Amino acid sequence: MNSCHIACFTPPLPDESCYSVLCRCLVRESVSSFRFELQMFNRQRDLSRLLYQPFRFEDLSRWFDDAESRQREYLDLHSVLQYRYPVLAESARRLIRYWRDCHCLAVGELKYLTRAIGFSHLPKQKLCYCNDCVDNDRKTYGETYWHLSHQLPAVVFCPIHETPIAVSDVPISSTRYELIPAEYILRKQAQKEVLCSQSPYDMNLSHDSMWMLYHGFEMDAVKLVMLMSTLGENDLTKVLKEMQRYSNSISALEYSNTEHFILLCRIIGISPQSLVAN
Numbered sequence: 345m346n347s348c349h350i351a352c353f354t355p356p357l358p359d360e361s362c363y364s365v366l367c368r369c370l371v372r373e374s375v376s377s378f379r380f381e382l383q384m385f386n387r388q389r390d391l392s393r394l395l396y397q398p399f400r401f402e403d404l405s406r407w408f409d410d411a412e413s414r415q416r417e418y419l420d421l422h423s424v425l426q427y428r429y430p431v432l433a434e435s436a437r438r439l440i441r442y443w444r445d446c447h448c449l450a451v452g453e454l455k456y457l458t459r460a461i462g463f464s465h466l467p468k469q470k471l472c473y474c475n476d477c478v479d480n481d482r483k484t485y486g487e488t489y490w491h492l493s494h495q496l497p498a499v500v501f502c503p504i505h506e507t508p509i510a511v512s513d514v515p516i517s518s519t520r521y522e523l524i525p526a527e528y529i530l531r532k533q534a535q536k537e538v539l540c541s542q543s544p545y546d547m548n549l550s551h552d553s554m555w556m557l558y559h560g561f562e563m564d565a566v567k568l569v570m571l572m573s574t575l576g577e578n579d580l581t582k583v584l585k586e587m588q589r590y591s592n593s594i595s596a597l598e599y600s601n602t603e604h605f606i607l608l609c610r611i612i613g614i615s616p617q618s619l620v621a622n
């Protein structure tokens with residue numbers, strides 16, 4: 345297959361979402377074919393999916409000759425696949441492993457996986473960022489970008505700088521059909537609303553979320569279930585109460601929810617790192 349070489353496609357930066365990679369491409373856009381490609385790409389798809397999910401192998405194959413080596417990089421380092429992996433059903437985990445081996449997934453399989461790794465509710469209403477990361481990105485790369493970790497539901501502190509996450513003017517809903525580069529928005533943004541901490545666990549949850557984003561494939565979630573089974577009834581009631589205090593939306597433990605998973609770890613006094621498979 346002849347790939348359409350996208351001259352303006354720059355390598356992804358650390359912790360950058362695929363959506364942000366496309367945003368920066370648009371800024372560099374020098375070839376009309378890219379706009380055309382984007383229209384084709386976006387004709388049937390929701391661009392906001394790329395805030396959390398990787399580029400598909402079919403798209404990478406059209407854009408690059410070395411799509412296979414890029415596929416794993418985007419899956420592992422620029423999507424929430426690792427973050428979601430430990431809590432998914434085995435059928436979804438099997439598909440992820442198959443996908444990581446650079447196989448194309450069938451339409452039905454992709455749909456199933458997209459649903460499985462998606463969030464049950466919109467994690468945040470607007471795109472988020474960290475002021476210190478913005479400064480650092482500009483010094484290091486000459487521009488800032490949308491970081492994947494800052495968009496995760498439980499991240500209210502920057503896992504690197506430990507400063508409160510700021511909220512941009514960009515509603516997640518407008519990322520469906522529009523590419524909105526971080527550099528463009530954050531240069532203009534005047535007020536800097538920040539997310540408030542709701543729980544004593546928030547700093548840990550922010551660090552744990554970042555850790556899961558890049559180490560989820562190493563984890564053995566069954567260890568947590570085994571650990572939970574050793575708790576007595578009183579301890580379990582206490583854990584449930586703590587979880588409900590953290591969020592009104594938590595009425596029962598959902599084992600398919602990564603935020604619940606890391607909160608559970610912290611309430612019972614362990615870190616997700618201690619659940620790494622041997």
Ligand SMILES: [Zn+2]
Nearest residue numbers: 474477502505
């Ligand atoms: Zn930061």
